[in-house]
Amino acid sequence: MTGPRRVVITGAGTINSLGHDVPSTLDAMREGRCGIGPLDLRDAERLSIRIGGQVKGYDEQAHFDRQQIALYDRFTQFTLLAAAQAMAQSGIVLSDEERDRAGVVLGTAGGGVNTWDDSYRSVYEEGKNRVHPFVVPKLMNSAAASHVSMKHDLRGPSFTVATACSSSNHAMGLAFQMVRSGLCEAMLTGGSEAMLCFGGIKAWEGLRVMSKDACRPFSANRNGMVQGEGAAVFVFEEHDRARARGAEILAEVAGFGMTADAADIVMPSALGAERAMRVALRDAGLSPEDVGYINAHGTGTAANDKSECASVSHVFGAAADRLMISSTKSMHGHLIGGTGAVELLACIMALRDGVIAPTIGYEMPDPECALDVVPNVAREARVDAVLSNAFAFGGLNAVLALRAA
Known part of the structure; x- marks a missing residue:
């Protein structure tokens, strides 16, 4: 009996506030550039929070026709663009039989929030009695996974994971397990989010965890x-298959852990x-x-950051003294269900290029966060293994x- 198969990443794609593809995103991370700025959206003057990591210079009509735009919410558009980039870089070719054992697992917390927002406005503000017939297939959380599977003719396990801010990490972890177990030959996986609309921001304002000036x-x-x-999307593939076809391997996915705090709906638990x-x-x-770098959940809230630092210190003990840990949310913002996917790019950069993305906006040391957080400036360092953390509301950790x- 053979053991578990090795799983590697052979393609990556993204669109986010730092760039519309992987090279531009990694350049921004190396430079410690900030993608957070004033929001450009309807009724922004009614918001108390007016900044975000918004995708700028994006024209949906440059990528999709009118019929597609009627069917694709912004989060689905982002996912399709990132998936196309990942597939192109991977160069993977699947036989008809293999397409039955290749699928799509994506993470999103909110799904079609822009579609919800527009439809509520139409009914409640404008007094219309009908909405577009495609509203349900446009706003459903699984829409992006379905459209990606159709676009690339992937007929194996395909679904969406919604675990708040851990959605992408849970999705990628499940995709990893499917390839490792032999259930699937390859998977497209990652996540996306597009909550930067009036209603989406108003909802988050109510939590009183948002900054008005910077992360x-x-x-x-x-x-x-x-x-x-x-969004960010990756091709996960069985190692020997990738080697045999001469694919460029970006990194190996080595392990996955998930737990539940079983404690509180919003307060994080260091133990979990x-x-x-x-x-x-x-x-x-x-x-x-063995681990040289952790891409932290690092949201910039008082509770999360000190809780995460305490948990890292407990796990790593004396090894924490030489460990680097950074939060790229300081640059691209918190993508909620899509955040772990974009942050995996920083992990790949650390492993492939020996560049550790910085935590920008760092101004004052905190005794409760006394780790090497790679403040403000990227660092060259060789690392052989990394972790990517995601800790969600509801105590769902991946x-x-x-x-x-």
Whole structure:
């Protein structure tokens, strides 16, 4: 009996506030550039929060025709663009039989929030009695997964995961397990979010966890999170298959851990996060000393950042002294259900290029976040293994472990 199969990443695509593709996004991360700025949207003057990591310079008509736009919410558009980039880079060719064992697992928390927002306006504000006949297939959380599967003729397991801010990590972890187990030959996986509309921001304002000026993870003067939008999608493929066809391997997905705090709907638990990291390390066959970098959940809220630092310190012990940890949310904002997917790009950059993305906006050390948070400036460093953390409302934790190819 053969053991678990190895899983590698052979393609990546993205669109987010830092760039409309992977090269431009990684350039921005290397430069410590900030994609957060004033929001350009309807009724922004009625918002108390007026900044976000918005995708700028985006014209949907340049990518989709009128019929497609009627069917694709913004989150689906972003997903399709990122998936096309990932498939093109991977160069994967699937036989008809293999398409039955290749699928799509994507994460999103809100799905078609722009469509909800527009439709509510139409009915409640404008007094219309009908909405567009495609509203339901446009707003459903699974729309992007369905359209990606249709676009690329992937007929295996295809579905959407919605676990708030851990959605993408849960989706990618499940895709990893499907390829590793032999259930699937390859998977398109990642996530997307497009909540930057009036209603989407109003909802988050109610939580009182949002910053009005900047996202400053781990800095003592941090004052909240900042929303972002966008998508990232990856091709996960069985290692030997990828090698045999001469594919460029970006990184190896080595392990996955998921836990539930079973404690509180909004307050994070250091213990739940700690258990998720330990499970991911064990699943990957890694010790704490093997890991050189963690892409932190790092939202910039007082509660999350100190809780995450405590959990990292518990897991890594003495090894925490040489560990680098950064939050790229400081640059692209918090993409909610899509955030783990965009952040995986920083993990790949660390493993492939030896560049650690910084935590920008860092101004004041916090004794409760006394780790090397790679403040403000990217760093060159060789790392062989990394973790990517995602800890969601509801206490739903998901951690991915990656190795250099």
